[in-house]
Amino acid sequence: MTLELVQVNFKAGDDSALGRFWAEALGWSMSSEGPGVTNLEPEGFDWPDPSAVCIDLVRVPDPETVGYRVHLELATTSAAHQAELVARLERLGATHADVGRGDTPWKVMADPEGNVFSVLEPRERYRDTGPIACVVVDCADPRDTARFWGEAIDSTVHQLTGDRALLRSAKGVGPYLEFRRASDDEGVWNRIHLDVMADPVEDQAREVARLEGLGATRTDVGQGDVSWVVLTDPAGNQFCVLGRG
Template sequence: MSTRLACVVFDADRPRLVADFWAELLGWAVTIDRPEEVDVAAPDPDGADLALAFLPATRAKHGKNRIHLDLASRSIDHQRLQVDRALSLGARRVDIGQGAVPWVVLGDPEGNEFCVLEPREEYVDTGAVAAVVVDTRDPLRLAQFWATASGWPVAHGGERIAGLRSATGLGSWLEFVRTPEEKSGRNLLHLNLASFDDQAAEVARLRAAGATPIDRDSVPPATAPTLTLADPEANEFCLLRPVRDHSTR
């Protein structure tokens, strides 16, 4: 298979502002800074962290995002420091009905929810981002689709939560958590897949696994150069076109 998970994409009113927030919070760097896209990535080129991309788009946020980031911590003190740092950079505390839990729910400068987790053994080697979390009504079914789409194996699966991780054992998890709410409207965060060979063949493979095409008129212009699809629960994702190799002629 010649497709891999490439990045988590944020629709943003102010892409550079939100990108700067995440770069500072994670200790990452801005790697692309253009009017149509700002990217943030981990400093280790050999790691398996997913990049973050911020695209200009008119946002209409209603309720909790269906995709969010969980941040790792090494200790309770480190968790507290992470929360304080996020608040100093422009985050705010968010109540999504979580109640008394050991993790802290915050919103970035444009209200995108994220969690600063208490120390957990399964995230000790993930780097700054413990997991990219997707709300779903059927965790195992959606995990199986994304395992097929990305090539990441299902590492654990159950009725409440299922998780994928790169076969290398490096980088963040991709996790699917049961939620009773159905998807409504376009997601403000989505995943991008990168295709390295025949895009038509990849589209056919993804459609056989349960993906459906989306009309370009329903997505922001910034994503138009890519091919936009939806997973079995209608979560939008993009398949990036293959990049030509100009290193040899």
């Protein structure tokens, strides 16, 4: 299997400004491959590498949506680190968000464009993931969704229940990918999605065909003639298979 989860894609009203926020939040470098596109990755990162899942921000006219199927959870190493990180994020422009969970040990926040994310309390599982502990995807059936993604990308299943499925790169590095049970909101247009890439990238067509065999479907979101292929997984989550630009 040659397919890897390589980045999370944000639709943004101002990709540069939002990119600066997340670059400061994560301690990553910031670059641009063209107007309206901002790329974030760790300093000295040799992309792609499963030790990190990078962030790509793409400017769109109206990034608002009615739901959030994908969000990030940030790792901390101590209670003091969590408090310091929350305070620093507030200074950068983040706000606290009420998602109806009540009092929890993790802090739910929103970035300057309203994307919800969490700052986790210290957890042993996430001690070696880097600043991003987990990329969380809401779905109706975590078992079914994990069954697809467990075959789609080079990963190992670390937990599998009716409410939660947890995957990580088979190389044992980088953040986790979590599928979490939530109400079925199929058809929601989301401002955050996953990007995967074949290694070598020339295997893109073969990998797309394999994903279709697993139940993914090609999706037209108005992308036109581009180097990536837009697909939808069996749970209704859109994602892209990147090619060589």
